[in-house]
Amino acid sequence: MKDSKPQMNGSSEDRVRKGLWSVEEDQMLLDYVNTHGKGHWNRVSRKTGLKRSGKSCRLRWMNYLSPSVKRERFTEDEDDLIIRLHKLLGNRWALIAGRVPGRTDNQVKNYWNTHLSKKLDTPNTQPAHSKPVIMHNCSELRSCCSGNNLSTAPADDQMISSDFSSNTTCGTKTRSVTVPIETANTEEEDETNIMKESVSGDVANRQIGALQTSKADELRQIETVAADAGADDDGDHGSCCFMQYLDDYTLHFVLNNNKRNNAASATAGM
DNA sequence: AAAACCACCAACCGCTCTCAT
DNA sequence: CATGAGAGCGGTTGGTGGTTT
Ligand SMILES: [Mg+2]
Numbered sequence: 137m138k139d140s141k142p143q144m145n146g147s148s149e150d151r152v153r154k155g156l157w158s159v160e161e162d163q164m165l166l167d168y169v170n171t172h173g174k175g176h177w178n179r180v181s182r183k184t185g186l187k188r189s190g191k192s193c194r195l196r197w198m199n200y201l202s203p204s205v206k207r208e209r210f211t212e213d214e215d216d217l218i219i220r221l222h223k224l225l226g227n228r229w230a231l232i233a234g235r236v237p238g239r240t241d242n243q244v245k246n247y248w249n250t251h252l253s254k255k256l257d258t259p260n261t262q263p264a265h266s267k268p269v270i271m272h273n274c275s276e277l278r279s280c281c282s283g284n285n286l287s288t289a290p291a292d293d294q295m296i297s298s299d300f301s302s303n304t305t306c307g308t309k310t311r312s313v314t315v316p317i318e319t320a321n322t323e324e325e326d327e328t329n330i331m332k333e334s335v336s337g338d339v340a341n342r343q344i345g346a347l348q349t350s351k352a353d354e355l356r357q358i359e360t361v362a363a364d365a366g367a368d369d370d371g372d373h374g375s376c377c378f379m380q381y382l383d384d385y386t387l388h389f390v391l392n393n394n395k396r397n398n399a400a401s402a403t404a405g406m
Numbered sequence: 407a408a409a410a411c412c413a414c415c416a417a418c419c420g421c422t423c424t425c426a427t
Numbered sequence: 428c429a430t431g432a433g434a435g436c437g438g439t440t441g442g443t444g445g446t447t448t
Contacts, residue, residue, distance in 0.1 A: 155442075156416070176433075194434075195417065230436060245437070246415050 153187045157196055161186060165193055166201055174202075199240050206238030210247055218244055219252060340364035340389045347378060347385055361389040 164186045178190035221232040229241035236244060342361045348354040358376055376389040
């Protein structure tokens with residue numbers, strides 16, 4: 137048979153296969169989906185004899201077998217689209233892929249990492265005139281650490297640092313800047329929605345003069361403005377941006393409490 | 407001829423989110 | 428409120444196939 141190689145895990149090779157999928161395995165999964173439909177991937181190994189985890193089956197379907205997945209080379213139009221979306225959204229691959237027909241998050245991510253990010257490395261991309269507005273996606277700003285960072289990571293500054301990698305530059309005027317903000321999943325994720333919808337919540341602005349020079353300082357600053365916007369200490373989300381006018385910056389913070397349910401606030405206590 | 411090197415990317419892993427009970 | 432299973436996310440890796448030494 138096609139005992140390629142890829143089984144493997146440690147001891148009992150009879151349990152679950154890993155690694156690349158063979159055409160026979162693909163066919164088994166395809167058959168399963170045709171008769172039972174997609175979903176409930178853990179049942180696949182029980183119904184068919186396929187020695188794959190449910191997780192692996194789901195991934196294989198979503199990224200390759202599904203007829204909606206394009207397999208041909210990326211076009212220049214796609215390059216362009218992905219670059220623009222990445223500028224806007226950072227490494228939110230699923231969101232980006234949602235706007236690129238036929239491409240999955242994994243495809244977009246791989247393609248970005250191996251082709252586009254390097255191609256773009258020439259940091260020539262600064263809009264000379266009005267200095268860039270720095271937009272932070274602070275959706276992770278669950279005000280003040282609830283700690284519980286896992287084992288391997290040295291908790292410390294982690295907080296929003298990863299979001300700093302998604303800083304975006306764009307020319308913007310001071311008035312009515314809209315900010316990408318984590319939408320509370322309304323079925324449809326649209327680039328357009330992301331850009332103009334700020335859900336609900338309170339807003340605070342503070343004129344801050346110059347930008348802070350360290351992330352830590354900037355975070356403190358954001359937190360104080362977040363507090364102005366009504367963020368309390370537990371689990372609140374928000375987004376912010378820095379709006380530039382001449383030499384002066386204004387920190388604009390939008391509180392985005394996750395509760396979509398009752399507009400009536402649960403803020404009773406404080 | 408073979409070893410060392412390298413680019414690519416499918417798939418894995420650890421984790422979070424969501425929803426049903 | 429808790430639990431748990433399924434779905435989904437994004438960083439990372441290891442196998443593969445091509446190229447250089
Ligand atoms: Mg897509």
